[in-house]
């Protein structure tokens with residue numbers, strides 16, 4: 430990577446590690462190859478497309494390198510739930526997007542973090558090629574490691590464009606994965622409380 434390009438990344442608060450293996454020309458060639466593979470004509474190829482993808486890569490990099498998960502002291506141990514959190518990721522088998530919603534619930538053990546961190550956490554682990562099953566456990570582990578709660582539960586509902594647009598082309602299939610730990614696993618009532626809250630009909634109407 431040329432020094433000028435490195436400086437530019439640095440000024441944007443990015444390191445060059447994301448592009449070490451993907452120099453600009455190579456990326457452009459790869460994107461052009463994909464463009465032609467899906468039926469694009471070489472003469473219509475817009476070089477700006479690879480620049481746009483690069484900018485998208487920078488956005489993803491920022492999300493997955495986020496680390497400001499400051500924990501606060503809490504003196505209650507009631508369930509906290511973040512529901513309808515936005516999920517966007519890429520299936521690592523086809524590199525096609527899958528997207529949907531995540532619900533995270535936990536019972537604190539003296540430690541909580543700010544409510545906006547629910548979304549930050551989902552973005553952090555989903556901003557790279559993933560498997561929905563693994564993602565579910567990774568979110569659970571992140572909450573466990575960062576907050577050491579009494580219990581935690583995670584549910585993901587997603588649509589996979591690799592199922593929607595290719596292969597079986599199932600347009601109505603929605604995939605649900607869940608993982609629970611601690612008191613959510615040991616106490617049936619706690620688990621039920623979590624599931625009934627996240628599945629209760631209707632969103633907030635303001």
Ligand SMILES: [Zn+2]
Pocket residue numbers: 520521522523524525589591592
């Ligand atoms: Zn796939």
